[in-house]
Amino acid sequence: MxxxxxxxxxxxxxxxxxxxxxxxxxxxxxxxxxxxxxxxxxxxxxxxxxxxxxxxxxxxxxxxxxxxxxxxxxxxxxxxxxxxxxxxxxxxxxxxxxxxxxxxFNTDAVADWTVGALLSLLRRYAAGHAKIESGGWGPEGLRGRDLSALTVGIAGFGSIGRAVARRLDGFGSDVLVHDPVPSEPDRTYVGLDDLAARSDVLTLHMPLNEATRGVVGDALLSRMPRGSYVLNAGRGGVLDEDALVKALDSGQLAGAALDVFAEEPLPADSPLRGRSDVLLTPHTAGVTxxxxxxxxxxxxxxxxxxxSGEAPRNVVNGVISDGVRPSAGV
The missing domain is CATH 3.40.50.720 (NAD(P)-binding Rossmann-like Domain)
Incomplete structure (x- = not known):
């Protein structure tokens, strides 16, 4: 056959x-x-x-x-x-x-998006563009932050998290890491609560599973320094979007950048839409x-x-195959 x-x-x-x-x-x-x-x-x-x-x-x-x-x-x-x-x-x-x-395959693409989105939040590029388009000029309302002055916490330190860290090293940021499996011994690894408490920026690159679903919610966001930032280019369900909106409304967070969402496409009535303090992209961080x-x-x-009869690579569900599927009686 x-x-x-x-x-x-x-x-x-x-x-x-x-x-x-x-x-x-x-x-x-x-x-x-x-x-x-x-x-x-x-x-x-x-x-x-x-x-x-x-x-x-x-x-x-x-x-x-x-x-x-x-x-x-x-x-x-x-x-x-x-x-x-x-x-x-x-x-x-x-x-x-x-x-x-x-x-x-898209490690560099997602890492580039992460740092680019962060710079857009910190330097208010969109607001500056809108100001010129509306006939305005000058720095009023556009004062930004230096990335080199901030501590960035990376939650999830797989290939993308590590690529983000390398880029942040070039900017001179302090980098903290949370991951259950330490992969770079020279990095500073901390628990997730400690990561939030010490980070001016929290960027999420975690897998979605029962342990991580909704883990970034009210409690964790309240631990962050007031006026901090959250980015998510990992999995939408890791971040409680209702908690994020509340943190933005209260001023606990100064901004957020999201490429992934709990429901995709993002619903038309999502309270994340239409905000000047949120950057939204349609799950395209890895698209280059x-x-x-x-x-x-x-x-x-x-x-x-x-x-060609060989066993597959990058198997994620633990099935060991010699490339030949049993007939299972058929």
Whole structure:
């Protein structure tokens, strides 16, 4: 039976024709696209026959435990991102289906966004632009802060957190770190409460799980120095957005920059909208030309590897595979 790739991933130009062009070593590969407006549950037969599935980005189109139960030929569910919210990876593990992600492809992009967004908050670039556009001039209301004078706390010190720290070192900021696994012994590691209490800026790069969901809320924000800043380019659910709005309204926080949100797209009635003290971007911190080329190359490498009978890399759900999926009785 021939190899069959089913893709629920829809972004840029990685459709069936482009995937075939990028995988010339597998001329007999069948590719099925399930469109962005289609429910994967309406395509059970295609998924049941798939040997590789590219997971969707949208949580609403998630590959559920019910679908995974019928995917008896599947040797890999590949997330085309760092995150893997588009698949129930726990259920996949129960069916011995590896789920892999693509880590690190946009590390520099997200780190650049973080420092750029922070500078925008500190120096009030948008307000200055608006002042000129409205016919104004002069520094009134535009007094900023020097990044070199501030202590920046980094919550989550994986590859992106470390890249942010390297950039902040160049600005001369004091950097504090919170992470359960110390990776750079020369850094100052502190608990999360201590991090908040000592940081003029708190930037979040934490994974979302039961331990971190909503962890940055009223209690933690109240520990920060008055007039401080919060940035989130990690996972939306880590930050309690209602608590953030209250902290901004009270003056406890001077500003915030967010690229990720608890609900995406950000609801039209979100109180985060329309504020001069908040910078919002639509989950695009990691979107650059260089990151795009990197993720394409890594995706093709991963798919080619499994189609060639090798075990997948960057498996996130603990399934050890030798590249051959058991028949499970079929």
């Amino acid at each position: 021939s190899e069959h790739l089913v893709t629920l991933y829809h972004l840029n130009d990685l459709g069936a024709d482009e995937l075939r062009r990028l995988l010339p070593g597998h001329p007999d590969l069948r590719i099925t696209e399930i469109g962005p407006d289609e429910d994967p549950h309406d395509h059970r037969d295609a998924l049941a026959d798939a040997t590789i599935v590219l997971a969707p980005l949208e949580k609403e189109r998630r590959i559920t435990a019910e679908l995974l139960d019928g995917m008896r030929r599947c040797r890999l569910v590949q997330s085309v991102a760092v995150g893997f919210d588009g698949v129930d990876h726990h259920a996949a593990a129960e069916h011995s289906i590896p789920v892999a992600n693509i880590p690190g 030309v260089e990151a795009y080329h990197a993720i394409r190359a890594r995706l093709v490498e991963s798919v080619d590897r499994v189609l």
